Amino acid sequence: MKLSRLLPIALLVVTSSTFAQTVDKKPEVKAEILESLTSRIEASAFVPGVDFKKFRDFLAAEKPQIDEAKNDEEFRNSVNLALRKFGFSHIMLATPKDMNQRTTGKTTGIGITSVIAEGGRLITRVVEDSPASKAGLEVGDVILEVDGKKVDEKTIMVGDEGTIVKLRVKKSNGKKFDFAITRRPFSTIQKDTIKEIAPKTSLLTIHTFDRAYDAKAVDELMKSAMKSDNLIVDLRLNGGGAVVNLFHLAGYFLDSDVRMGSMLNRAALVKFRAENKREPADLKELIPFATMKLTAVDQEIGFRGNLVILINGGTGSASEIFTASLREQYGKVVNEKGEEEYDPKIGQLNVVGQNSAGAVLFSTYNPIAQGFFVQLPIADYLTSGGVRLEANPIAPDVMVEGPPVQLPGKPDKAIEAALSIFERIRLRKERGG
Template sequence: MRVTLWIVTFLLLFTLTIAPAPSMAGREDHFEALKRFSQILDLVEGHYVKPISKKELIDNSIKGMIEQLDPHSAYLTPEDFKEMQVDTAGKFSGIGIEISQEQGRILVVSPIEDTPAYKAGLLAGDLILEINGESTQGMTLMDAVKRIRGEKGTTVTLLILHKESNKPVEVPIVRGTIPIVNVKSQSLEDGYLYLRLTKFQESSTRNLREEIEKYQKNHTLKGIVFDLRNNPGGLLGQAVSVADTFIEDGTIVYIQGKDKANRKDFYATKNSNEIKVPLVTLINAGSASASEIVAGALQDHHRSLIVGEGSFGKGSVQTIIPMSDGSGIKLTTALYYTPSGRSIQATGIEPDLRIPFVAPNKDDDAGMRDRFTLREKDLTRHLENGSKSSKSGKDADAEKAKDMLARDNQIRMALELVKSLPKLREIR
C-alpha cells in the first residue's frame, strides 16, 4: 500500500539562500524558544510516569513539528524511508489504498484497482474511523500506515464511514502483495481505444505508449477515451511524460515555492511520436496530484475535453530530504500550477463537462462497485481460463466493450464525445 499522493524526489528542487543575520531581538526570541524546549524536555524525561529516553522525546518532537505543518509533510523513520523507496517500484505489500489526513481523520483518497481494499468495497472519500478497534482520531498518517500494513495473509479490520452513509461498517481485509498493472486498455469500437491509467509509476508512460502502439497494429486509431478516475497520482516525471504523449509543445506544469526566483517549469518535447487523435479525459474526486497535472495540462492546451467530476485538489510538492541517520523529512516545498497559472491546491481541476456517475442500479451495492471495475475478462489479450468459447475473439471483444459501456455512463458519454470532436472542430 502506498500512503499518499506524494511526488517522490531525492534531489532538493530549490537552492538554499543565506538570510541576513537576525536582529538582536530575533536572536533573543530564538534563545527563549530553545530554552523553553530544553526545560520541557528535561521535565518530561524526569517526571513522565514511564521511562523514556531523550532521543525518543526529540524524535517525537521533530515528528510533531513536521506533521503539524500540513497533511502531507512528515518525518520518516529509517524504516519509513526505505519503504517509500520501494513503493515507487510498483510492487509492495498492504491492502492497496491511498490515504490522506483531513481534520484529524484518515481519509481514503483512492483504492488501487484489483487490490484487497478495492475488492472489499472501499471508495474515494471514505473515512477510516478505526483500525483494528483503535480510533484514528488524532492518529498521524504514518501511524495509520503502520497499523494497516502487515504480513501477507493476515487480516486488518477497518471501521469505515462511506461518503454517502450515516452508519459506519466494519470491513475486514486480508493483506496481500500489491502488484500494480498501471495501464489497462479496451477497444470500445473499431478505432476508438479506452485507456485507463491507474497509477503514475516508473513504467507508466512506457506501458501507456506500448498499449497505443499495439492497438495501432490492428486498427486505425481515431480517438482515445483516457480514464484518470480514481488515479491517486505518483511520480512527477511520469505525469510530465504522460502529458507529453499528447501535447506537442509548451509548458506542461510548473512548480513555485516560497522564493519566486526558484520557479521550475516542465515542458513538452517536440517529437514525431505525439498522439494527435481526438482525446476525451475522464476525472473524478479520486483523481489526484499527478492525475491533476495531466488533466490540467491537457485542458489548458485545449488538447482534450475533460469530462466527469471535480478532482481531488492535491497540488502541493513534497521534497524528500534524506538525513545522515537514514531517516528523512518529507517537506512541502512548492505548489503545482497548470500552464495557464492555475493552482491545483484545494481547488482541483473542474471538468469542461460535468457528468456525475450514475450506477446501473442505485440501490444495488454491486452496481456501485461497477463504477470503476475493469475486470480481467475486459482486458485486451487477456488469458482465457482454458474452457472453450462459442464466440470468436472479435465477437468476444465487442461483447466486453458493450458490457463496459452498459455499466458506465461516463465512458458512454466520453465515447460519443470523442467521436464528435472532429466534427465540432470543423464547425469552429
C-alpha cells in the first residue's frame, strides 16, 4: 500500500464541527463559489508552464458529481477531483469548517487521519484522547465500511457533535470488528518530542511545520538534542506547512548564509522574459531571477553531530525542502571569502525510510465566496543543487521496506537502520577510518 497525496489534508475528510452547511440544496450558492474559485485560480495561481484556464474544462467533466453534492463536504470533494486533474500538489478547495480547524487546531469528529488504501481507508493517525482512541482504533487499521457502505475515495465520515458513526474495521492481524463511535470535540495538535533512545543518541519527532509548530517548544527540544552525538529527526507523516517554521528548525543544522534553494514565482519568470525575450528552456534558468533568498534562521546554538532524517510517503512540502536542503548542505559553512565549504568536524547525514511525497510547491490559502478557501500554488522550488522536488520524491540513502505507517508494538525498522548507521560511524572512528 502506498500513501496518497491526500495525506496532508486527510484530517479534513474525517472531522466535523458545528458549522451550518453552505451549499445544501442551493445550486445558486454552488455556482457563486465555483465562479469565485475559477476567477481566483486564473488570477493568482502560478506553476511554470501551466495553463490554469484548463480548470473550466476540468470542472465541466466533474459537473454531474458537483450537482449531486448534498453538503459542503461532498461539494468540496467533487471540486477537488477537478483540481487534481492539474496533476500537481498544493491546489485544493477547503470548506469553512476546514479552515476553522486549521486556524484553531480544534474540531469535532472521531479523531483520525486516513488515506485511501487497498480495500478501504488506512488509519495513519489516531488523535490522542479522541473518540477514536477511546474506542480502540489504532494506526494501521483499515476502515472497510462506514454506516454499512463500502469505503471509497468519496466516503465522508463527518457529522455533528453527538451523532454516531458505525465503522467496520480490519485490524493489522486481519481480524474484523465493528465500532459505533460518537463524534465529540477534540484538539488536533500533536506535541513534538525528543527522547534518548541509546547512549548519546536522541530521537526528535516533528509532526508538522504548519500552525501547530511551536518554535519556543522546539528551541527547548533542541537544547536537549545538543547533549547527543547522534540525532534522528523523524519527519515521517509530516506533510509540511509554513516555510518560516522550516527555516527555524533548519537554523539548528545549517549556517544561516548557506542557500537552501530557490523560490521561482511569476515575478522571476517576468524578469527572465524581459531580459531574454524568450521562454526559459529549463527551470534552472530562472534561478538568477529568484526574488526571495531561502536561508535558515540564525540560531545561537547548532547541532553538528551525526544526523539521520526519517522520511516516508507522508513526508511532504516543507519537510521535503528541509530534508533535501540538509542532504545537500549539511556540513557546509560560509568562509571569510563568502564561499561555501565543508567543515570536516561536522558529522555525517543520512536519509532513511521510504520515498517522500514529491509534493513541493509554495502555496497560499485564498478566501473565496461563502467562507470557502482555496489553496493555490504561487511558486515552484529548486534545491540549491537545481533539483525540482514536485513530482520527484526524495529517495532515501537507506531504503527501509515495510508498511506505510508504523504499527503499534512492532519494531521500528527505520530507527533500527539509523542506529546501525551510527554504530558503523563509531566503529570507523575507532579504527581511524
